[in-house]
Amino acid sequence: MFSDCRLSYALNTLMLMLPEQPDILQESVFIPATPSDTLHLKRFSENHQGPPVFLVHGSIENGRIFYSNNGKGFAPWLAKQGYDVFVADLRGRGQSTPAISSKSTFGLNHTLQEDFPAFIQKIKDLKGDVPQYWGAHSWGGVLMLAYLARPVIPVQVQAMAFFGSKRRISIRSLKKFFMVDVMWNWFAKATVAVTGALYAKKLKMGSDSETKHSHRQTHQWVVQRQWLDWHDKYDYAKALRNMKLPPTLYLTGAKDDVLGHPVDVEQLMLETGCSQSTFRLLSKANGYLHDYDHVNILTHPDAAKDHFPEVEDWYKKAGAMQPSARQMGSVL
Numbered sequence: 001m002f003s004d005c006r007l008s009y010a011l012n013t014l015m016l017m018l019p020e021q022p023d024i025l026q027e028s029v030f031i032p033a034t035p036s037d038t039l040h041l042k043r044f045s046e047n048h049q050g051p052p053v054f055l056v057h058g059s060i061e062n063g064r065i066f067y068s069n070n071g072k073g074f075a076p077w078l079a080k081q082g083y084d085v086f087v088a089d090l091r092g093r094g095q096s097t098p099a100i101s102s103k104s105t106f107g108l109n110h111t112l113q114e115d116f117p118a119f120i121q122k123i124k125d126l127k128g129d130v131p132q133y134w135g136a137h138s139w140g141g142v143l144m145l146a147y148l149a150r151p152v153i154p155v156q157v158q159a160m161a162f163f164g165s166k167r168r169i170s171i172r173s174l175k176k177f178f179m180v181d182v183m184w185n186w187f188a189k190a191t192v193a194v195t196g197a198l199y200a201k202k203l204k205m206g207s208d209s210e211t212k213h214s215h216r217q218t219h220q221w222v223v224q225r226q227w228l229d230w231h232d233k234y235d236y237a238k239a240l241r242n243m244k245l246p247p248t249l250y251l252t253g254a255k256d257d258v259l260g261h262p263v264d265v266e267q268l269m270l271e272t273g274c275s276q277s278t279f280r281l282l283s284k285a286n287g288y289l290h291d292y293d294h295v296n297i298l299t300h301p302d303a304a305k306d307h308f309p310e311v312e313d314w315y316k317k318a319g320a321m322q323p324s325a326r327q328m329g330s331v332l
Helices: 074-080 108-127 139-149 174-195 212-223 236-241 262-272 308-321
Strands: 025-032 038-045 052-056 084-089 132-137 155-163 248-253 277-282
Touching: 025 108, 038 074, 038 108, 052 074, 052 108, 052 139, 074 084, 074 308, 084 108, 108 132, 108 139, 108 212, 132 139, 132 308, 139 155, 139 236, 139 262, 155 308, 174 212, 236 262, 248 262, 248 308, 262 277
Parallel strands: 052 084, 052 132, 132 155, 155 248, 248 277
Antiparallel strands: 025 038, 038 084
Protein backbone atom coordinates (compact mmCIF):
# COMPACT_ATOMS: atom_id res chain seq x y z
CA MET A 1 0.00 0.00 0.00
CA PHE A 2 1.26 3.45 -0.82
CA SER A 3 2.64 5.35 2.16
CA ASP A 4 0.82 8.58 1.37
CA CYS A 5 -2.62 6.93 1.30
CA ARG A 6 -3.24 7.28 5.02
CA LEU A 7 -2.35 10.98 4.96
CA SER A 8 -5.00 11.63 2.34
CA TYR A 9 -7.80 9.57 3.92
CA ALA A 10 -9.53 12.53 5.54
CA LEU A 11 -9.44 14.60 2.36
CA ASN A 12 -10.65 11.73 0.20
CA THR A 13 -13.47 10.37 2.37
CA LEU A 14 -16.99 11.08 1.24
CA MET A 15 -19.76 10.44 3.73
CA LEU A 16 -23.35 10.20 2.57
CA MET A 17 -25.77 10.03 5.51
CA LEU A 18 -28.97 8.44 4.30
CA PRO A 19 -31.42 7.19 6.93
CA GLU A 20 -33.19 4.16 5.39
CA GLN A 21 -34.41 2.82 8.72
CA PRO A 22 -35.38 4.84 11.77
CA ASP A 23 -32.23 5.92 13.63
CA ILE A 24 -29.92 3.97 11.27
CA LEU A 25 -27.42 6.02 9.31
CA GLN A 26 -25.71 4.73 6.20
CA GLU A 27 -22.40 6.26 5.19
CA SER A 28 -20.30 5.56 2.13
CA VAL A 29 -16.62 5.99 2.95
CA PHE A 30 -14.20 6.02 0.01
CA ILE A 31 -10.58 5.10 0.69
CA PRO A 32 -7.63 5.46 -1.71
CA ALA A 33 -5.75 2.16 -1.78
CA THR A 34 -3.41 3.07 -4.66
CA PRO A 35 -3.12 6.12 -6.93
CA SER A 36 -5.62 4.48 -9.28
CA ASP A 37 -7.84 2.37 -6.99
CA THR A 38 -10.46 3.55 -4.50
CA LEU A 39 -12.11 1.24 -1.99
CA HIS A 40 -15.67 1.55 -0.72
CA LEU A 41 -16.57 0.95 2.93
CA LYS A 42 -20.28 1.09 3.80
CA ARG A 43 -20.97 2.13 7.39
CA PHE A 44 -24.18 1.36 9.28
CA SER A 45 -24.62 2.87 12.70
CA GLU A 46 -27.21 3.88 15.23
CA ASN A 47 -24.54 4.97 17.68
CA HIS A 48 -21.02 5.81 16.52
CA GLN A 49 -19.75 4.82 19.94
CA GLY A 50 -20.75 1.19 19.44
CA PRO A 51 -18.18 -1.60 18.99
CA PRO A 52 -16.88 -1.79 15.40
CA VAL A 53 -17.78 -4.76 13.22
CA PHE A 54 -15.86 -5.39 9.98
CA LEU A 55 -17.68 -7.49 7.34
CA VAL A 56 -16.12 -8.95 4.18
CA HIS A 57 -17.89 -10.63 1.27
CA GLY A 58 -16.80 -13.65 -0.76
CA SER A 59 -15.91 -14.40 -4.37
CA ILE A 60 -18.02 -13.19 -7.31
CA GLU A 61 -20.03 -10.94 -5.00
CA ASN A 62 -19.75 -7.65 -3.12
CA GLY A 63 -20.77 -6.10 0.18
CA ARG A 64 -24.44 -6.08 -0.77
CA ILE A 65 -24.70 -9.65 0.56
CA PHE A 66 -24.89 -7.95 3.98
CA TYR A 67 -27.57 -5.32 3.22
CA SER A 68 -30.44 -4.51 0.87
CA ASN A 69 -31.90 -1.34 -0.61
CA ASN A 70 -34.70 -1.28 1.96
CA GLY A 71 -32.37 -1.44 4.95
CA LYS A 72 -32.62 -5.18 5.64
CA GLY A 73 -29.78 -7.61 6.17
CA PHE A 74 -27.08 -8.54 8.66
CA ALA A 75 -25.29 -5.17 8.66
CA PRO A 76 -28.35 -2.97 9.41
CA TRP A 77 -29.54 -5.56 11.92
CA LEU A 78 -26.24 -5.40 13.81
CA ALA A 79 -26.40 -1.60 13.73
CA LYS A 80 -29.80 -1.72 15.41
CA GLN A 81 -28.23 -3.81 18.18
CA GLY A 82 -25.82 -0.94 18.86
CA TYR A 83 -22.81 -1.94 16.75
CA ASP A 84 -20.88 0.34 14.39
CA VAL A 85 -20.79 -1.80 11.23
CA PHE A 86 -18.34 -1.45 8.34
CA VAL A 87 -19.00 -3.45 5.14
CA ALA A 88 -16.18 -3.75 2.61
CA ASP A 89 -16.43 -3.74 -1.16
CA LEU A 90 -13.17 -5.40 -2.13
CA ARG A 91 -11.19 -3.76 -4.91
CA GLY A 92 -13.10 -3.44 -8.16
CA ARG A 93 -16.35 -4.76 -6.67
CA GLY A 94 -19.51 -2.96 -5.63
CA GLN A 95 -18.86 0.77 -5.34
CA SER A 96 -15.08 0.40 -5.27
CA THR A 97 -13.57 1.93 -8.40
CA PRO A 98 -12.60 1.32 -11.10
CA ALA A 99 -14.71 -1.76 -11.68
CA ILE A 100 -12.93 -4.97 -12.57
CA SER A 101 -12.07 -5.25 -16.26
CA SER A 102 -9.66 -7.03 -18.56
CA LYS A 103 -7.13 -4.33 -17.64
CA SER A 104 -7.22 -5.21 -13.92
CA THR A 105 -3.88 -6.59 -12.76
CA PHE A 106 -4.53 -7.19 -9.06
CA GLY A 107 -5.18 -10.45 -7.27
CA LEU A 108 -5.80 -11.79 -3.80
CA ASN A 109 -2.25 -10.95 -2.74
CA HIS A 110 -3.16 -7.28 -3.24
CA THR A 111 -6.37 -7.85 -1.25
CA LEU A 112 -4.33 -9.09 1.71
CA GLN A 113 -1.37 -6.73 1.43
CA GLU A 114 -3.12 -3.49 0.42
CA ASP A 115 -6.90 -3.61 0.70
CA PHE A 116 -7.25 -5.17 4.14
CA PRO A 117 -4.71 -2.77 5.69
CA ALA A 118 -6.55 0.18 4.12
CA PHE A 119 -9.92 -0.94 5.51
CA ILE A 120 -8.48 -1.71 8.94
CA GLN A 121 -6.65 1.60 9.13
CA LYS A 122 -9.77 3.55 8.14
CA ILE A 123 -11.79 1.84 10.89
CA LYS A 124 -9.00 2.71 13.33
CA ASP A 125 -9.05 6.33 12.11
CA LEU A 126 -12.78 6.51 12.78
CA LYS A 127 -12.98 4.42 15.96
CA GLY A 128 -9.52 4.41 17.48
CA ASP A 129 -7.39 1.34 18.12
CA VAL A 130 -10.15 -0.59 19.85
CA PRO A 131 -11.11 -4.28 19.57
CA GLN A 132 -13.01 -5.12 16.41
CA TYR A 133 -15.53 -7.87 15.72
CA TRP A 134 -15.17 -9.54 12.33
CA GLY A 135 -17.67 -11.36 10.12
CA ALA A 136 -17.56 -12.80 6.63
CA HIS A 137 -19.49 -14.67 4.00
CA SER A 138 -17.99 -17.59 2.10
CA TRP A 139 -14.47 -16.84 0.75
CA GLY A 140 -14.33 -13.68 2.86
CA GLY A 141 -13.69 -15.88 5.90
CA VAL A 142 -10.67 -17.45 4.20
CA LEU A 143 -9.29 -13.99 3.43
CA MET A 144 -9.79 -12.85 7.02
CA LEU A 145 -7.95 -15.87 8.37
CA ALA A 146 -5.15 -15.42 5.85
CA TYR A 147 -4.73 -11.81 6.89
CA LEU A 148 -4.56 -12.72 10.58
CA ALA A 149 -1.93 -15.34 9.77
CA ARG A 150 0.23 -12.73 8.05
CA PRO A 151 -0.85 -9.21 9.06
CA VAL A 152 0.48 -6.05 7.45
CA ILE A 153 -0.68 -3.68 10.20
CA PRO A 154 -1.72 -4.68 13.73
CA VAL A 155 -5.38 -5.19 14.55
CA GLN A 156 -7.27 -6.29 17.66
CA VAL A 157 -9.96 -8.84 16.84
CA GLN A 158 -12.26 -9.82 19.69
CA ALA A 159 -14.36 -12.48 17.92
CA MET A 160 -15.31 -13.65 14.42
CA ALA A 161 -18.37 -15.21 12.76
CA PHE A 162 -18.26 -16.84 9.32
CA PHE A 163 -21.26 -17.76 7.16
CA GLY A 164 -20.64 -20.65 4.77
CA SER A 165 -16.86 -20.19 4.75
CA LYS A 166 -14.67 -22.99 3.42
CA ARG A 167 -11.22 -23.15 1.85
CA ARG A 168 -11.32 -26.48 0.02
CA ILE A 169 -14.25 -28.19 -1.69
CA SER A 170 -13.70 -31.85 -0.95
CA ILE A 171 -17.23 -33.22 -1.31
CA ARG A 172 -18.34 -35.08 -4.44
CA SER A 173 -21.75 -34.83 -6.08
CA LEU A 174 -23.29 -34.15 -9.48
CA LYS A 175 -24.18 -30.63 -8.37
CA LYS A 176 -20.60 -29.98 -7.26
CA PHE A 177 -19.30 -31.40 -10.54
CA PHE A 178 -21.43 -28.96 -12.55
CA MET A 179 -21.02 -25.86 -10.34
CA VAL A 180 -17.32 -26.22 -9.54
CA ASP A 181 -15.61 -28.56 -11.99
CA VAL A 182 -17.53 -27.47 -15.09
CA MET A 183 -18.59 -23.86 -14.43
CA TRP A 184 -15.91 -22.47 -12.05
CA ASN A 185 -12.94 -24.45 -13.33
CA TRP A 186 -13.45 -25.18 -17.02
CA PHE A 187 -16.01 -22.61 -18.22
CA ALA A 188 -14.71 -19.73 -16.10
CA LYS A 189 -11.11 -20.40 -17.14
CA ALA A 190 -12.11 -20.43 -20.79
CA THR A 191 -14.10 -17.21 -20.34
CA VAL A 192 -11.22 -15.46 -18.59
CA ALA A 193 -8.85 -16.52 -21.38
CA VAL A 194 -11.12 -14.84 -23.93
CA THR A 195 -12.37 -11.75 -22.05
CA GLY A 196 -9.49 -11.12 -19.65
CA ALA A 197 -11.71 -11.20 -16.52
CA LEU A 198 -14.56 -13.21 -15.03
CA TYR A 199 -17.70 -11.12 -15.51
CA ALA A 200 -19.77 -13.35 -13.24
CA LYS A 201 -22.85 -11.11 -13.10
CA LYS A 202 -23.21 -11.03 -16.87
CA LEU A 203 -22.78 -14.81 -16.94
CA LYS A 204 -25.34 -15.19 -14.10
CA MET A 205 -22.71 -16.95 -11.98
CA GLY A 206 -22.66 -14.36 -9.20
CA SER A 207 -23.29 -10.71 -8.33
CA ASP A 208 -19.86 -9.27 -9.19
CA SER A 209 -16.65 -9.91 -11.11
CA GLU A 210 -13.23 -11.42 -10.47
CA THR A 211 -9.93 -10.55 -12.10
CA LYS A 212 -8.01 -13.22 -13.95
CA HIS A 213 -5.52 -13.26 -11.08
CA SER A 214 -8.07 -13.46 -8.25
CA HIS A 215 -9.90 -16.26 -10.06
CA ARG A 216 -6.67 -18.22 -10.56
CA GLN A 217 -5.48 -17.68 -6.98
CA THR A 218 -8.85 -18.64 -5.51
CA HIS A 219 -8.86 -21.82 -7.60
CA GLN A 220 -5.36 -22.72 -6.38
CA TRP A 221 -6.33 -22.42 -2.73
CA VAL A 222 -9.52 -24.43 -3.28
CA VAL A 223 -7.74 -27.40 -4.86
CA GLN A 224 -4.41 -27.53 -3.03
CA ARG A 225 -4.27 -29.58 0.16
CA GLN A 226 -1.72 -27.33 1.83
CA TRP A 227 -2.67 -23.71 2.39
CA LEU A 228 0.39 -22.07 0.87
CA ASP A 229 1.07 -18.58 -0.45
CA TRP A 230 1.05 -18.31 -4.23
CA HIS A 231 4.52 -16.77 -4.38
CA ASP A 232 6.75 -17.63 -1.40
CA LYS A 233 4.89 -20.75 -0.15
CA TYR A 234 4.18 -19.26 3.28
CA ASP A 235 2.14 -21.83 5.23
CA TYR A 236 -1.03 -20.06 6.41
CA ALA A 237 -2.51 -23.06 8.19
CA LYS A 238 0.70 -23.62 10.17
CA ALA A 239 0.80 -19.96 11.16
CA LEU A 240 -2.82 -20.03 12.32
CA ARG A 241 -2.27 -23.17 14.37
CA ASN A 242 0.69 -21.53 16.09
CA MET A 243 -1.19 -18.38 17.12
CA LYS A 244 -4.06 -17.66 19.47
CA LEU A 245 -7.02 -16.91 17.25
CA PRO A 246 -10.09 -15.06 18.52
CA PRO A 247 -13.19 -17.16 19.26
CA THR A 248 -14.75 -18.00 15.90
CA LEU A 249 -18.28 -19.13 15.09
CA TYR A 250 -18.67 -21.15 11.87
CA LEU A 251 -22.23 -21.33 10.55
CA THR A 252 -23.60 -22.98 7.44
CA GLY A 253 -27.00 -24.15 6.20
CA ALA A 254 -28.31 -27.65 5.67
CA LYS A 255 -29.05 -26.80 2.03
CA ASP A 256 -25.60 -25.32 1.40
CA ASP A 257 -24.59 -28.49 -0.38
CA VAL A 258 -21.64 -27.25 -2.49
CA LEU A 259 -20.13 -23.82 -1.79
CA GLY A 260 -20.40 -24.06 1.98
CA HIS A 261 -20.95 -27.74 2.57
CA PRO A 262 -20.93 -28.58 6.29
CA VAL A 263 -18.03 -31.01 5.79
CA ASP A 264 -15.85 -28.36 4.17
CA VAL A 265 -16.82 -25.57 6.59
CA GLU A 266 -15.94 -27.77 9.54
CA GLN A 267 -12.70 -28.74 7.83
CA LEU A 268 -11.67 -25.08 7.62
CA MET A 269 -12.38 -24.73 11.33
CA LEU A 270 -10.18 -27.75 12.08
CA GLU A 271 -7.44 -26.51 9.75
CA THR A 272 -6.97 -23.37 11.85
CA GLY A 273 -6.52 -25.39 15.03
CA CYS A 274 -8.51 -22.85 17.03
CA SER A 275 -9.71 -24.39 20.29
CA GLN A 276 -12.25 -21.58 20.77
CA SER A 277 -14.15 -22.30 17.56
CA THR A 278 -17.71 -23.61 17.31
CA PHE A 279 -19.54 -25.09 14.31
CA ARG A 280 -23.30 -24.79 13.90
CA LEU A 281 -25.46 -26.35 11.20
CA LEU A 282 -28.57 -24.27 10.53
CA SER A 283 -31.31 -26.80 9.87
CA LYS A 284 -34.87 -27.57 10.87
CA ALA A 285 -33.61 -30.74 12.51
CA ASN A 286 -31.44 -28.59 14.79
CA GLY A 287 -34.31 -26.33 15.76
CA TYR A 288 -33.92 -23.52 13.23
CA LEU A 289 -36.78 -22.18 11.15
CA HIS A 290 -35.32 -23.27 7.80
CA ASP A 291 -32.70 -25.38 6.07
CA TYR A 292 -30.64 -22.43 4.83
CA ASP A 293 -28.52 -22.33 1.67
CA HIS A 294 -25.35 -20.44 0.72
CA VAL A 295 -27.08 -17.12 0.05
CA ASN A 296 -30.25 -17.01 2.14
CA ILE A 297 -28.24 -17.74 5.28
CA LEU A 298 -27.76 -13.94 5.16
CA THR A 299 -30.70 -12.75 3.07
CA HIS A 300 -33.70 -14.75 4.37
CA PRO A 301 -36.27 -12.53 6.13
CA ASP A 302 -36.31 -14.92 9.10
CA ALA A 303 -32.55 -14.80 9.64
CA ALA A 304 -32.95 -11.73 11.86
CA LYS A 305 -35.00 -13.69 14.39
CA ASP A 306 -33.44 -17.10 13.80
CA HIS A 307 -29.63 -17.13 13.84
CA PHE A 308 -28.49 -13.48 13.73
CA PRO A 309 -29.13 -13.23 17.50
CA GLU A 310 -26.78 -16.18 18.01
CA VAL A 311 -24.00 -14.26 16.27
CA GLU A 312 -24.59 -11.23 18.46
CA ASP A 313 -24.58 -13.47 21.50
CA TRP A 314 -21.27 -14.94 20.32
CA TYR A 315 -19.78 -11.46 20.02
CA LYS A 316 -21.05 -10.47 23.46
CA LYS A 317 -19.75 -13.59 25.17
CA ALA A 318 -16.35 -13.20 23.54
CA GLY A 319 -16.19 -9.60 24.69
CA ALA A 320 -17.12 -10.58 28.24
CA MET A 321 -14.57 -13.40 28.31
CA GLN A 322 -11.66 -11.27 27.16
CA PRO A 323 -10.98 -8.07 29.13
CA SER A 324 -8.45 -7.02 26.50
CA ALA A 325 -8.09 -8.10 22.89
CA ARG A 326 -4.37 -7.65 23.36
CA GLN A 327 -4.54 -10.80 25.46
CA MET A 328 -6.53 -12.80 22.92
CA GLY A 329 -7.13 -12.52 19.19
CA SER A 330 -4.61 -9.72 18.68
CA VAL A 331 -2.27 -9.39 15.75
CA LEU A 332 0.54 -7.17 16.92
